[in-house]
Amino acid sequence: MKPAEPARQRRFGRRKVCPFCADKTLYIDYKTPSMLKRFISERGKIVPRRISGVCAMHQRALQTAIKRARIVALMPYSSSTAD
C-alpha cells in the first residue's frame, strides 16, 4: 500500500529519468542478471516503470530481457525470500 500522503505533493516529486536514456552505453542484456536485478522486486516481479522511471522503449527491452533471463534460470520467476 502506498503511503497516504496527499496526491498534490506526489505530483511534484522529483522527476525520474530513465537510467538507460541517461547513460547510452548501458546495454540491456538478458545475460547480465546483476544489472536486471535492479528492476525486479524482492518477490521477483518486474517493477512497473511508474516506479522505476524507465522510459517505455527501455521498459519493453527490459521486459524481454528479464523474461529471457528467467528461461535460463539466471533470474527467478518468483522467490518467497528477499534477494
Place this chain on the structure above:
Amino acid sequence: MLVRLYETIFITRLDTEADAVEKLRLRLAKAIETDGGVELKLADWGKRKLAYEIAKQKKGNYWYFGYLAAPAAVKECERQLRLSTEVLRYQTVRLSELSQLTDFDVEAERNRVVGLTPEREEDEEEQYLRRQDEYRGSRGRRDDDEDEAMEDLA
C-alpha cells in the same frame, strides 16, 4: 547461402563429463555446418547457481554458443540439445537481421538488436525536452484516477 547470427545458452548437469560436452559440441557443429553455418564461439561460463531448480538440480554448468547458421539448422541444433540427457535447459536467441557469412561484427550486432544505438545523436537540450515529454506522457489518466481515488479515501 543465407545465414543468421544466433546465440544459444545451454545448461548442463554438474556431473557431466568433459568428453560428453565435446561430443555434444561436435553434434551441434555438424548440424550448423549443413547449410553453410559457422561456429563462432563456445564459452564455458562455469558453475552457477540456478535461480530455481531444474530437474532437481540446484546448480548447473552454463555454456554460451555463438554461431552463424541457417534457420533450419537451428532447429536441428535445438533438437540435439533436447535429446541430450546432460542438458537441463537451452535457449536460442537471434542476434540480428540477415547477416552474410563474410562481414559481421558480433559486438556491433549485439548493439543493433536492442536498438540502443541512436540513429542520430541528439544534443542535450533535445534530450532534456524529450525526457520531460516522456515524463508527462507517462503520467497517464490511470495515474490521475488513482490520485483522485486516494483523495476520495482521505
